[in-house]
Amino acid sequence: MTDAEFITKTTERLAMLGYTVTETDVPAVEYCCGKVKNTIKNDCNLMDIPDGLCHISIDMSVGEFLLAKKTFAPGDLEGLDLTEIVKSIQTGDTTVQFDTGVNEAASLDSIINYFLTNGRKQFCFFRKLRW
Numbered sequence: 001m002t003d004a005e006f007i008t009k010t011t012e013r014l015a016m017l018g019y020t021v022t023e024t025d026v027p028a029v030e031y032c033c034g035k036v037k038n039t040i041k042n043d044c045n046l047m048d049i050p051d052g053l054c055h056i057s058i059d060m061s062v063g064e065f066l067l068a069k070k071t072f073a074p075g076d077l078e079g080l081d082l083t084e085i086v087k088s089i090q091t092g093d094t095t096v097q098f099d100t101g102v103n104e105a106a107s108l109d110s111i112i113n114y115f116l117t118n119g120r121k122q123f124c125f126f127r128k129l130r131w
Contacts, residue, residue, distance in 0.1 A: 001054055006033050009054075010061045017062070017111075018080050025065075025076075032064035045128040053126060056119035063115025070108060077108065 001009075010033055011021045021029055036057050040049055049057050069076050090096075 001049065001051075003033070006037070006049075006054075006058070006061075009058050010065070013058050013062050014065065019066075019077070028068055029061070029065055032068065033061045036060040036064055040123065044123055044126045045130050046126065050126050053119075053122065056122060059115045059118060063112050063117075066108070066112045066115065070112065080108070 007026075007030055010029055014021055014029075037049055039060075040053060040057055041047065044053075066077070
């Protein structure tokens with residue numbers, strides 16, 4: 001995946017969450033994407049991100065971007081709808097419960113943590129030894 005495709009897919013993923021990337025956000029998105037790509041390449045000792053880690057790298061970039069926004073411009077995240085977070089899912093007869101009285105700051109922290117850490121265990125499948 002090229003850098004431009006990676007940035008576009010990260011922007012699209014942010015749009016799925018209800019955040020529209022503005023022109024002033026583009027440098028931050030590019031930085032976060034580059035940071036995540038370098039982290040994965042250094043952690044796995046690779047020259048390129050393998051296809052199997054593309055979705056994980058996009059989610060990690062989203063997490064990095066949201067963390068930066070939360071830290072430096074929290075007012076920009078007001079468009080995210082965090083009011084209906086899933087509280088529980090029951091598979092027998094499919095019941096989904098939403099936690100409507102949720103603390104939005106805690107929900108944002110949980111979402112950011114999810115994006116930054118989910119899938120990191122898959123790095124070991126692509127890791128190469130260093131000599």
